[in-house]
Amino acid sequence: MTFPLKRTFAAAALLGLAATAQANEPLKVGISGEPYPPFTFKAASGDWTGFEVDLALALCDAMGRECEITPTGWSGIIASLNAERIDMIMNSMSITAKRQRVIDFTRPYYFTPGAYVAADDREMSGPEDLDGLVLGVQAATTNATYARRALRDSGVDIRIYNQAEQVNNDLLSGRLDAILADEIAMVQFLERDEAEGFEIKATAPRHEAYGEGVGIGLRQADDALEADLNAAIAAVIEDGTCASLSEEYLGTDVCVYD
Numbered sequence: 001m002t003f004p005l006k007r008t009f010a011a012a013a014l015l016g017l018a019a020t021a022q023a024n025e026p027l028k029v030g031i032s033g034e035p036y037p038p039f040t041f042k043a044a045s046g047d048w049t050g051f052e053v054d055l056a057l058a059l060c061d062a063m064g065r066e067c068e069i070t071p072t073g074w075s076g077i078i079a080s081l082n083a084e085r086i087d088m089i090m091n092s093m094s095i096t097a098k099r100q101r102v103i104d105f106t107r108p109y110y111f112t113p114g115a116y117v118a119a120d121d122r123e124m125s126g127p128e129d130l131d132g133l134v135l136g137v138q139a140a141t142t143n144a145t146y147a148r149r150a151l152r153d154s155g156v157d158i159r160i161y162n163q164a165e166q167v168n169n170d171l172l173s174g175r176l177d178a179i180l181a182d183e184i185a186m187v188q189f190l191e192r193d194e195a196e197g198f199e200i201k202a203t204a205p206r207h208e209a210y211g212e213g214v215g216i217g218l219r220q221a222d223d224a225l226e227a228d229l230n231a232a233i234a235a236v237i238e239d240g241t242c243a244s245l246s247e248e249y250l251g252t253d254v255c256v257y258d
Contacts, residue, residue, distance in 0.1 A: 026068040027068065027087045027225075029088055030070050030071075030077055031048065031070070032077065033073055034162075035165070036050075036092065037185070039051050039053075040091060051245055051248075055241075056069070056090045059236060062236055070085075072085070074163075077093075078102060078103055087219075089217030092214050093217050094214055096145070096208075096209070099217070103219065106229045106230050107234075114181065114183065114210065116179070116200065117180075117181070117190070117199065118178040118179075118198065121197075126201070126202040130154045134157045134175070135156045135176065139161060146180070149209055150204075164181065
């Protein structure tokens with residue numbers, strides 16, 4: 001009768017050790033392998049940096065956890081999370097009802113609207129001026145969802161691209177008349193020399209496609225990590241770290257305080 005009891009204690013001890021080892025492993029922070037400046041991009045050293053990279057590291061410090069920046073393809077980033085190749089998604093992913101069917105989110109940590117960008121000599125003040133134009137958006141983004149839902153009757157030809165930089169390049173080359181993308185990313189894009197002659201024409205209105213803001217994507221079973229990250233987000237917002245990084249990389253404070 002004693003042997004089964006010993007085996008039970010041994011199994012429990014092994015499970016305890018495994019759980020401890022897993023908790024001590026670095027958290028794999030999933031970002032898109034395609035740079036998305038100023039949120040995520042490679043520095044001259046080859047290391048990833050940007051607002052969300054530095055904020056992720058600050059959150060890990062607040063939790064007392066080690067983190068590993070883990071680039072992956074944007075279109076498969078949710079699948080990578082659920083397959084446990086990464087532990088969290090921190091890459092300007094908006095909290096939407098559709099995504100919440102397959103993953104969970106922390107509280108939002110920043111919000112910016114979508115923006116229309118076109119040549120500065122083009123007469124355009126909003127969606128009402130898109131008739132007959134070719135509009136580019138990045139796939140699997142809230143801007144693409146908004147374009148499909150809200151712009152389908154506007155007479156615009158919507159072109160979907162895998163990468164944000166492909167959209168930008170086709171605007172510059174004249175293959176697109178306008179693009180719809182994150183406003184902060186567009187402010188940075190328009191600072192490039194080659195983007196001279198282009199400007200933000202309007203911002204997209206609040207719409208269900210844009211969700212509640214940007215949060216950290218997590219597996220639905222990771223309740224403990226979600227609680228830890230929510231506490232860490234509150235801490236870096238309260239102590240000014242989020243605002244400082246936002247001002248450094250974005251030139252404005254986009255952190256969500258409520």
